[in-house]
Amino acid sequence: MRRFAGLLGTVLLLSCNNATYGGGGGGGGCTPTATKVCMVGKSFSPTNLTISTGTAVSWDNGSTLTHTVTSSSSSTEAFNSGNVAPAGTYSHTFAVAGTFHYFCQYHGADGNPPTGMAGTITVQ
Ligand SMILES: [Cu+2]
DSSP, rough: HHHHHHHHHHHHHHHHHTTTTTTSOOOOOOOOOOTEEETTTTTTEEEEEEEETEEEEEEEEOSOOBOOOOOOOSSSSSSBBOOTTTOOOOEEOSOOEEEEEEEEEEEEOOOOSSSEEEEEEOOO
């Protein structure tokens, strides 16, 4: 009986690993960190991220859609990922302090701040 329980635990663990980047529902396989933003469905998670100067932020696409990470025209720092396919990633290093808005060219709209699929990186 003990042995059976151990085996069941192993199977459950494997099932969880297979969920990485799987499916379109929920958060996919991407888990945000202090320097990582996830693309989930048609939004960025978290929407607001605060980092220190000189830090590289990565955006991981945990959805089943193609997105972009494009700096807003209201942002003083310009960056543009181009297309980030599902399971793809993009990173940008912020060397200067400030508040930088960005959006997805497919699911958001530029503005100050941008709307729809959009986010903000605060560098301090
Ligand atoms: Cu998008």
